[in-house]
Structure formats: C-alpha cells, structure tokens
Amino acid sequence: MPRFAVSDMRFSGFAFERGLIILIALVIIMQSLVLSGSSSSLESDHLYIVGLSNVEQKTVSKVSVGYFGLCIRSGQSVDCKKDLKSLALSVGSGLSQTSMLKYADAYRSDVLFSGFLVGSIALSLICAILLATFPGWHEDEDEITGSIIDVKPFPSRPVVQVAHVCIIASEMFAFIAALWQHVSAATFIALINATDSIAKPHIGKIAVSFVWLSFGLLCLCHLGIWSIQVSMSVLDRLVSDGGSESEGEIAI
Numbered sequence: 289m290p291r292f293a294v295s296d297m298r299f300s301g302f303a304f305e306r307g308l309i310i311l312i313a314l315v316i317i318m319q320s321l322v323l324s325g326s327s328s329s330l331e332s333d334h335l336y337i338v339g340l341s342n343v344e345q346k347t348v349s350k351v352s353v354g355y356f357g358l359c360i361r362s363g364q365s366v367d368c369k370k371d372l373k374s375l376a377l378s379v380g381s382g383l384s385q386t387s388m389l390k391y392a393d394a395y396r397s398d399v400l401f402s403g404f405l406v407g408s409i410a411l412s413l414i415c416a417i418l419l420a421t422f423p424g425w426h427e428d429e430d431e432i433t434g435s436i437i438d439v440k441p442f443p444s445r446p447v448v449q450v451a452h453v454c455i456i457a458s459e460m461f462a463f464i465a466a467l468w469q470h471v472s473a474a475t476f477i478a479l480i481n482a483t484d485s486i487a488k489p490h491i492g493k494i495a496v497s498f499v500w501l502s503f504g505l506l507c508l509c510h511l512g513i514w515s516i517q518v519s520m521s522v523l524d525r526l527v528s529d530g531g532s533e534s535e536g537e538i539a540i
Contacts, residue, residue, distance in 0.1 A: 305419045305443075308512045311505045312416040312455075318498040319405050319412075319462070325495055326354030328368050333359035336492040337400065338473045340388045340480070343488050351392045352492070355402040358392055371397065388487045391480060399472045404465035405499075411458035412506070415513075418451040442520055452513045459506040466499040 325335030333339075336352035336359070352359040358375060359368040369375045372393035422443040473496070477489040 304512070305422045305516070308509050309416050309419050311509050311512075312412050312419075315412055315462075315502040315505050315509075316409050316416075318502045319409050322495050322498050323355050323402055323405055323409075325492070326352040326359040326368060327357035328370055328374075333361055333366050333368065335494050337469060337495050338392075338395065338476055338492060339490050340392055341488040341490065342388060343486060351388055351487075353392045353396050353400075355396070355400050355405070358389070358396060360389070387484060391484070391487065395472075395476050399476065401468065404461045404468065408458045408461035408465060408502075408506075411454045411461065415451045415454040415458065415509070418447050418454070419513075421447060442523070443516070445520065448513065448517055448520065452510075452517060455506060455510050455513055459503065459510055462499070462503040462506050466496075466503050469499055470496060 321335060325337070326333055333350065333352035336354050338353050340351040340353075342349055342351075349363070350361040352361075357368050357370045358372065359366055360375065367375070372389060375389065473491050477491060480487055480489040
C-alpha cells in the first residue's frame with residue numbers, strides 16, 4: 289500500500305474532518321435556536337423572526353413571532369404559545385383579538401415555512417455522521433525503514449461523495465431558508481408600516497444573523513469536503529502513475 293510523506297499538519301492529532309464536524313455542529317445549534325425562538329418550549333422573546341411593538345397601548349408592549357409560536361410581553365412578563373388560539377386561552381380572548389396579534393399570527397401561519405431549515409439540519413446531521421466514520425491517525429511500521437510512523441488511511445470514496453452531496457443539499461436548503469426568512473420579514477415590515485400606525489415592526493437581528501451565518505459555515509464545510517475529494521483524486525493519480533493499484537495512506 290503506497291504512502292505519501294507530508295509535513296506534520298495534524299495539530300497534535302486534530303483531524304481536518306473533526307473541524308468540519310465542529311462547524312456543522314455550530315450550524316445545527318444556530319438553526320435549531322432559530323426554529324425554537326419565540327416558542328412555548330423556549331419561553332423567551334429574545335430570539336424571533338419579526339417583532340411588533342405597541343406604540344399606544346401598554347397592555348401588550350411587544351409581540352414576537354417565531355417559526356413555531358408567538359410571544360407577548362406585558363411589562364416584565366413574557367407569555368409564549370404556539371398560536372393565537374392558545375394565547376386567547378392564556379391572556380383572554382379580547383386581548384388576543386388585537387390587530388397586532390392577528391398580524392403576527394397570520395405571518396407565522398401563512399408565510400413562515402420551517403421545512404427548509406428542518407431539511408438543512410437533517411442533511412447536516414447525516415453529513416456529520418459520515419465525517420465521523422473517516423479513519424483517524426494510527427501508528428504503523430514503515431515497510432522500507434522499519435521505523436514507527438503515523439498513518440492516516442484514506443476515507444471511503446463513496447462515503448466522501450455522499451457526504452459531499454448531503455452538505456451541498458443542506459447548503460441549498462439553508463440558503464433558501466435564509467432568503468425566504470429575510471425577504472418575507474422585510475415585506476411584512478413594509479406592509480405593517482404602510483397599513484398600521486399602532487404597531488411598530490422590526491426584524492429579529494439575531495435570527496437573521498444566525499441563518500446567514502449558518503449558511504456561510506455550510507459553504508466552508510462544502511469547500512472542506514470538496515478539498516478532501518480533490519486531494520484523493522490527486523493522490524490516486526500519483527498512485528496510478530507509480531503503477532500501484534490500491535488506495536493509499538498519508539504517512540508522517
């Protein structure tokens with residue numbers, strides 16, 4: 289089995305694919321937080337897609353809209369429910385029928401779509417699992433010198449290809465989700481500004497930052513897996529030129 293000597297770039301045993309797994313984990317965390325923002329499970333109105341502030345009434349000072357719920361803030365108290373009907377049971381039917389809450393619930397139920405983010409999370413998770421199956425570094429005896437060297441076998445080519453396809457699909461889903469969320473929120477804010485003088489809309493900066501940052505990290509992961517494929521192709525060509533037939537190993 290051919291081995292190719294490279295400089296010591298392992299950073300004390302830290303494998304390149306482990307870095308990609310960490311980036312994917314960050315993506316999954318950020319996308320999950322965006323999905324759970326302003327929902328009854330999180331019970332917080334700090335992470336939301338759009339918010340509506342009441343400039344006249346003090347009963348409800350702010351309404352936050354998330355993918356799976358609504359949050360209303362009255363003074364220092366925050367109440368989060370999955371929809372307007374649940375809020376009506378919690379805060380009273382009269383309060384829940386205010387125009388600000390109806391706007392927020394209509395945007396959540398009719399415009400927001402969580403499927404792209406859920407698909408991106410699932411595909412990213414599959415890619416991370418595949419990356420975790422890559423073989424790591426281990427000690428072996430050099431066939432020529434007899435000395436002990438560190439060896440890293442190449443990962444399975446089909447596994448690398450499937451991981452590459454998964455990260456590309458996840459990247460596309462993340463981009464569509466980020467673009468959909470951004471454009472729909474901007475459109476909703478423009479409509480509220482044009483039709484309602486009581487509600488003051490604003491976009492959720494944290495949610496916007498998280499979806500676009502997760503897309504950027506997925507682009508980095510895409511480049512990382514693509515570089516692994518290119519490296520394998522180059523080394524395979526070197527093996528073919530040297531008259532060998534089997535998969536190689538990187539040795540230090």
